[in-house]
Amino acid sequence: xxxxxxxxxxxxxxxxxxxxxxxxxxxxxxxxxxxxxxxxxxxxxxxxxxxxxxxxxxxxxxxxxxxxxxxxxxxxxxxxxxxxxxxxxxxxxxxxxxxxxxxxxxxxxxxxxxxxxxxxxxxxxxxxxxxxxxxxxxxxxxxxxxxxxxxxxxxxxxxxxxxxxxxxxxxxxxxxxxxxxxxxxxxxxxxxxxxxxxxxxxxxxxxxxxxxxxxxxxxxxxxxxxxxxxxxxxxxxxxxxxxxxxxxxxxxxxxxxxxxxxxxxxxxxxxxxxxxxxxxxxxxxxxxxxxxxxxxxxxxxxxxxxxxxxxxxxxxxxxxxxxxxxxxxxxxxxxxxxxxxxxxxxxxxxxxxxxxxxxxxxxxxxxxxxxxxxxxxxxxxxxxxxxxxxxxxxxxxxxxxxxxxxxxxxxxxxxxxxxxxxxxxxxxxxxxxxxxxxxxxxxxxxxxxxxxxxxxxxxxxxxxxxxxxxxxxxxxxxxxxxxxxxxxxxxxxxxxxxxxxxxxxxxxxxxxxxxxxxxxxxxxxxxxxxxxxxxx
Numbered sequence: 234x235x236x237x238x239x240x241x242x243x244x245x246x247x248x249x250x251x252x253x254x255x256x257x258x259x260x261x262x263x264x265x266x267x268x269x270x271x272x273x274x275x276x277x278x279x280x281x282x283x284x285x286x287x288x289x290x291x292x293x294x295x296x297x298x299x300x301x302x303x304x305x306x307x308x309x310x311x312x313x314x315x316x317x318x319x320x321x322x323x324x325x326x327x328x329x330x331x332x333x334x335x336x337x338x339x340x341x342x343x344x345x346x347x348x349x350x351x352x353x354x355x356x357x358x359x360x361x362x363x364x365x366x367x368x369x370x371x372x373x374x375x376x377x378x379x380x381x382x383x384x385x386x387x388x389x390x391x392x393x394x395x396x397x398x399x400x401x402x403x404x405x406x407x408x409x410x411x412x413x414x415x416x417x418x419x420x421x422x423x424x425x426x427x428x429x430x431x432x433x434x435x436x437x438x439x440x441x442x443x444x445x446x447x448x449x450x451x452x453x454x455x456x457x458x459x460x461x462x463x464x465x466x467x468x469x470x471x472x473x474x475x476x477x478x479x480x481x482x483x484x485x486x487x488x489x490x491x492x493x494x495x496x497x498x499x500x501x502x503x504x505x506x507x508x509x510x511x512x513x514x515x516x517x518x519x520x521x522x523x524x525x526x527x528x529x530x531x532x533x534x535x536x537x538x539x540x541x542x543x544x545x546x547x548x549x550x551x552x553x554x555x556x557x558x559x560x561x562x563x564x565x566x567x568x569x570x571x572x573x574x575x576x577x578x579x580x581x582x583x584x585x586x587x588x589x590x591x592x593x594x595x596x597x598x599x600x601x602x603x604x605x606x607x608x609x610x611x612x613x614x615x616x617x618x619x620x621x622x623x624x625x626x627x628x629x630x631x632x633x634x635x636x637x638x639x640x641x642x643x644x645x646x647x648x649x650x651x652x653x654x655x656x657x658x659x660x661x662x663x664x665x666x667x668x669x670x671x672x673x674x675x676x677x678x679x680x681x682x683x684x685x686x687x688x689x690x691x692x693x694x695x696x697x698x699x700x701x702x703x704x705x706x707x708x709x710x711x712x713x714x715x716x717x718x719x720x721x722x723x724x725x726x727x728x729x730x731x732x733x734x735x736x737x738x739x740x741x742x743x744x745x746x747x748x749x750x751x752x753x754x755x756x757x758x759x760x761x762x763x764x765x766x767x768x769x
Contacts, residue, residue: 499557510534
């Protein structure tokens with residue numbers, strides 16, 4: 234039961250006033266108060282709104298002091314004849330001595346005023362035993378490590394021993410962005426891939442591939458570090474002879490090979506505040522020394538690129554790999570398990586570029602479209618009904634057409650996907666929408682804030698955070714996920730990140746201090762507003 238300290242304080246005041254009223258001339262010692270508390274019945278304690286089963290007023294007075302076992306307070310042998318006792322043992326010895334002295338004083342009948350000082354010292358020593366920080370110790374004395382000090386803090390029992398364990402087959406380094414990387418992939422530096430291994434059992438299907446990794450050794454990628462034979466003897470490949478007969482493997486052997494592309498890996502950022510702070514990715518071996526991720530997946534990890542470090546863990550069995558890719562796969566955790574909002578979405582420059590790209594004054598020539606299609610490797614897509622918006626003096630396509638073609642394009646093979654969009658209509662209001670719903674047609678919004686999709690074509694609206702960003706259950710991809718798989722959503726986000734990062738770097742986007750400085754009219758409105766609020 235969690236006790237309300239304000240309520241306890243109020244109850245203490247009531248009890249003290251009552252005791253003072255009935256016993257005005259008697260000095261109350263802790264033992265006397267304890268005997269009075271013992272007479273409070275369970276029924277009266279329930280009337281004070283406390284649990285009569287779990288708690289009782291006598292629990293407010295420390296009558297028994299817990300003594301930890303020797304494993305918590307071990308004895309250190311300095312030499313064969315000398316030992317050094319733990320701080321807790323020494324403090325318990327002092328408490329025991331004072332307690333015995335107090336008991337002798339009671340038995341000999343010494344007046345209470347004479348034993349008051351001994352009782353106060355005993356109370357202070359018990360307090361130091363539990364929490365030495367509550368008492369101002371002298372600066373010259375050595376700090377006493379109490380029970381509270383051993384439990385709290387980074388090196389305490391909870392964070393240091395129970396929660397913060399060190400594990401094998403893991404790595405940690407700085408993260409950096411890569412907009413061209415698929416969202417469910419993790420860019421793994423080759424220096425980590427050669428140190429972290431996966432034990433793969435040899436069979437008739439992989440014996441040739443694993444034999445090549447063994448022959449390459451531990452220094453060449455993709456190679457192997459260890460070989461485990463049928464007798465479970467583990468041998469370091471670099472220590473074996475380079476003769477082929479010594480490096481020959483058989484079915485049943487285990488080869489601890491280097492990580493390669495498409496391996497399963499767990500990715501985690503601390504503090505792990507919710508379930509999707511750790512998810513499973515597939516590996517993409519890269520050069521460099523930092524882990525690469527797509528910016529769209531930063532939200533679940535609460536990550537940014539100002540020096541954040543993240544952890545990787547390598548599942549060591551096929552069962553662990555299967556469980557990781559089934560339960561922790563990023564593809565299956567696009568939405569928040571708590572709110573259902575989209576946690577993987579466009580962000581930062583992807584939103585800015587999409588907003589500029591889908592504005593009314595953006596037009597593209599045939600050459601510019603071909604360059605974007607070549608960048609995204611989308612040359613084999615259907616181009617039916619892709620009619621230029623301008624025919625004279627030369628053909629031009631709008632940014633809305635480009636966005637619809639590239640993001641929601643399908644290859645000629647995927648004929649069945651047409652059913653998913655046929656007849657589908659999606660509309661949404663962006664933040665810059667200025668007209669009320671009942672005033673007139675939403676298409677007349679001067680800021681182009683009404684988003685309308687029909688049959689996977691963007692007909693109206695300037696896309697922004699409400700339609701492409703985080704935290705909206707009614708965004709474009711949240712709505713399209715009803716008719717399409719999560720892989721389709723991730724593929725669309727990858728196309729957005731690739732296209733916008735490439736096009737925006739050529740287009741250019743910058744702002745100075747003048748862009749964020751309020752003009753004279755805004756400053757005037759601000760002064761009037763502040764005067765009304767302050768001098769009302």
